[in-house]
Structures are given as C-alpha cells and as structure tokens.
Amino acid sequence: MDCQMIVSEISQRKQKDGGIKEVVWIAAGGSHGGFYPAHYFLDQEAKHIRSKNITSNEFVKAPPKFIGKNTVAVICSMRGTAETIEAAELAKKLGATTIALYVDESKLTEICTYKIAYQSLAIDESDFSKTNSVYGLRLAMLLMNEVEGYFDMAIALDEFKKIDQVYKQAALDIRPKAIKWGLQNRESTSIHIMGSGPTYGAAYIFSICNVMEMLQIDSPTVNSCDFFHGPFEVINEETSVFLLMGQGRSRSNDERAARFLKQFGGHKVFVLDAKEIGLNQFDERISEYFNHLIFAPILNNVFMRELAYQIKKDYNTRTYMWKASYK
Template sequence: MKIQEEAKQVVQKAVKKMKSGGGIKQVIWVGAGGSFGGFYGANYFMHQESKTIFSNMYTSGEFIYAPPKSIDQNTLVVLCSMRGTSETIDSAKVAKNHNATTIALYVDESELVQICDFKIKYESLALDESRLERVNGSIGICIAMNLLEQVEGYKNFEIAMKTFDLLDHIYRKAVEYTIPLAKEWAEQNKDQKTIYVIGSGPAYGAAYVFSICNLEEMLQLNSPTIHSYEYFNGPFEVTDKNKSIFQLLATGKTRPEDERALKFEQRFGGKKLYVLDGKEIGLDDIEPAVSPYFNHPIFSSILNNVYMRELSYTTHESYETRRYMWKEDYK
C-alpha cells in the first residue's frame, strides 16, 4: 500500500473517532532528537495552510513535564520513535490521560505502539534502501496534508499526493549530484571543530537535525543551528574568513531570508562558506504550490546520507561511535 493511502486511512479513522467529541481542533507532534526534528515539515505545513486546526511541536521530555492545558478530546497527538524511546512512550501515556487521540510512527514495535490508538511503520532515513516517501519526516507531512484535506479541504491535495511518488527519484538524483560536492566540502572541513548551520522556513528543521543528530551526535563536532533571519540579531558578529558556515537555501516564501544571510556571508565569510540550494537538489522539479513542504525530507536525507558520511570518511571518524549515548546512564 502506498503511504498516501495508508496515511489517509489512519487519519480517516482518527477523524471518525474524534467526531462525537467535537472533532479535531489541534494537532501536536511529539518526539525526541531526529524523531522530533522530523516533524518540522508537518508543523510548518499546518501553520501555513490550516485555518482552524492549531498545530505545535513538543520534545517528549517537555510534553511529559509541561503539557499544554489545551490537550483534550479534540487533540490529535502524533508521536514518533524508532525503537521506543522511554520519554516518548511516557508522552503517549500523558496524551491518553488527557483523552487525546494518538498516532504512533515507529520502526521497531514497542510499548508506544501498544498505547497509541493508531500506528504507521516508517523506514529509517539512514538506510540507503529506504524509500524517501516512507521516512518519518515524509509520513508526518502526509498525515498533515490528509488531516487538512479531511477537515478543511486542501486545494493542492491531489498535486501533493502525486508528489510523494516522485520523492525517491528526486532524492536518488540529488545523491549523485551532491556526492562530489560533499567530498570537496568534507576535505575543506576535515580539521574544523565548529560548523555553523543556517536555514529558515521549511528547511529550518533539516538544519536543526543536521546540527544535533549528524554533526554533534555522530561526529562530535560543535554545531550551532542559526535561523537565517536571527543570524542578523547576534550570530553574524562571529562571522569571519575562518568560520565554517553551511547555509541552506530553501524553496518557498522564506527564501529571501536565506538569500539575505548568504549575501552577508559572502561579503565577510571565507572559503569555508558552503551553500546547499534546494533548487539544485530537485525541489524545483516539484510543483511550486507544494514544493516548500518537501524541503525537509529532501534536505535531511541528503545532509545525513551524503554530507555527514563524507565528512566522516574524510576525518576517519566513524559516525557509528558515541561518547555517552547508549553507554552512560542519563535517564
């Protein structure tokens, strides 16, 4: 079954379940690390397109300790965890205790799947054989689009659903295109201890995941994530010719923010300024009306599977190693 149809069926069941209690008034996206970051695309879509459904994101820990008072029978909570992170499981319990309806995104079955009302299995972004429309970020967007279509109507729904069939092909072409570019970038940055990642709008989530999951977790490098507009409200003061800056250029309405940041970086930055443009990695092959909403899965997959890997190969540091994760007690 295609992910479009699977997401449609799950959302239909959730909408039906919630109808007697007044219907869906808000959707909350919950996860930890890359599972949390993967929901940026879905949340961004809802903010841009929905008139009646409030949408927000919470890390699993914050959702446990400080859940919003608005959670009730009119709330849909979508939770993501690859293997069943304990805090995400506890977040599902909090959601259920507040009478919310829940959907679990998962790879390996865990207590999360047992607690939640509905479930969708996804494929790990980090595996080469995974199809891009089946990774967690893509499924989150598909859920959001189906939710909007069923509750309010979404005029570009059919175009968006057809786009999911194109994603994997676009991604594979982008991998071929970026590998030689990433090798050159990695060689320039093999001795760098800090890499600034800058982006905005529909690509900000990909910038965030690249920083915390790829560069910091996997390669143990310092990597602040900076919003392209907020760059001018402090962070641009550290720009100089020795800094390593990785700028994402998104497609969509917020692109001028990225271009403004890039213009300044080109004036005062150096040879370690790098630009990854969504138009060059296939986002311009998607209908402009929906293209911005697919920035996240395409950028995130390229950053993880091309740029992070090439930097790992160049530095001879395995991206499988960890200092603390899964080794030290941090519960």
C-alpha cells in the same frame, strides 16, 4: 491501515466530541526535528487547526493545557525511546487520539491506537517516500483536508510519489560538492548550520544529530533571519558555515544571508541550494513543504558521511549515548 484511512476514521469518531481541533507532534532528537515539516505546514496553512511540535520529555513534564478529546497526538520513535513512550501514555491519558510512527515494534506501538511503520532515512535501500517526515507531512495535509479542506491535496499526493527518485538522483549528483566540503572542514572545530522557514528543521537535525551527535563537532543552528540579530558577529574568514538555501517564500532570507557570507566569510562558507537537489522538480504550489524531505536525507547520508570519512570518524560511536546514565 494507511494514512488516509486513519485520518478518516479518527475524524468520524471525533464528530460526536466536536471534531479534530488540535494536532500535537511528539518525539525526541532527530524524530522531533523530523516532525518540523508537518508542523510547519499546518502552522502556515491551517486557519482553525492548532499545531504544536514538542519534545517528548517537555511534553511529559509540561503538557499543554489544550490536550484533550479533540487532539490528535502523532508520536514518533524508531525503536521506542523511554521518554517518548511515557509521553504517549500521558497523551492517551489526557484524552488525545494517538498515532505511533515507528520502525521496530515496542511499547509505543502497544500504547497508541493507530500505528504506521516507516523506513529509516539513514538506510540507502529505504524508500524515501516512506520516511517518518514524509508520513508526518502526509498526515498533516490529510488532517487539514479532512477538517477544513486543502485545495492542493490532490497535487501533493501525486508529488509524494516523486520523492524517492528525486532524492536518490540528488544523492549521486551532489556527492562531488560534499567531498569538497568534507575536505575543507577536516580540521573544523565548529560548524554553523543555517536555514529558515521550511528548511529550518533539516538544519536543526543536521546540527544536533549529524554534526554534534555523530561526529562530536560543535555545531550551533542559526535561523537565516536571526543571523542578522547577533550570530553574524562571529563571522570571519575562518568560520565554517553551512547554509541551506530553500525553495519557497523564505528563500530571500537565505539569499540575504548568502550575500553577507560571500562578502565577509571565507573559504569555509558552503551554500546548498534546494534547486541543486531537485526541489524545483516538485510542483511550485507545494514544493515549499517538501524541502525537508530531500534536504534531511541528503545531509545525513551524503554530507555527514563524507565528513566522517575525511576525519576518519566512525559515526556510529558515541561518547555518552547508550553509555552514561542521564535519567
């Protein structure tokens, strides 16, 4: 069953209960960050649907009071993370309609009423129009269109078809800059990742999953807007900063940060512009919401891998994950 059929069926079933009123996006780690574009879209566009993006274990320990029969819970785990499975069980118990996004079948897909298989953004052979973030955003748009209407729905559905081609060309075109960035950061012990608005989720994933988890390098995530309310005090000529300059209304915030960094930063300041990776090829009416869908795989598959190569690091190794007990 595809996204449209799932949304239509849920909407029909919920009519007797007053319809769909809330959407909660539940996942852990990179999957949690991967729901950022879906939540961001509803948070910006929806007038009546409430949206919340929450980590699995936070949901388990402190579920929001609004969760109930009018809630759609979209829950993502590649292979069935234990705390995400527990969150799915709780969401269902509280009355929410559950949708699982997954790569491998697990207890998560047994629990949830609906399920959608996605393709991993970490695999070069994947169709990048079928990743978890893409399906999340598609579901968000379809849900809004079903409940209150979305004027640009038809445009968005056409633009989704471009994602795989745009990403794969961008991955080839940007590699020379990734090599230069990797060489500049071979000895960096901390890398600040910055973004704002629709790019913040991609910045967050790059920081916690790519740089910290895979490469074991310290990496704070900073919102370009809040950069001027504390974080800019640590900037000097040796500070390593990776700034995502997005497409859309928040771009001026990233440009403001870039101007400051150009004046006070040093040779380790790097700006990745949405226009360099093809975001300007999408219709300007919806391109803002597609930032993450191109940025996230570019950061994981091009920049993270290049830095791993430069520092001679096997990015599949971990210090604690899958080894230490952290229940």
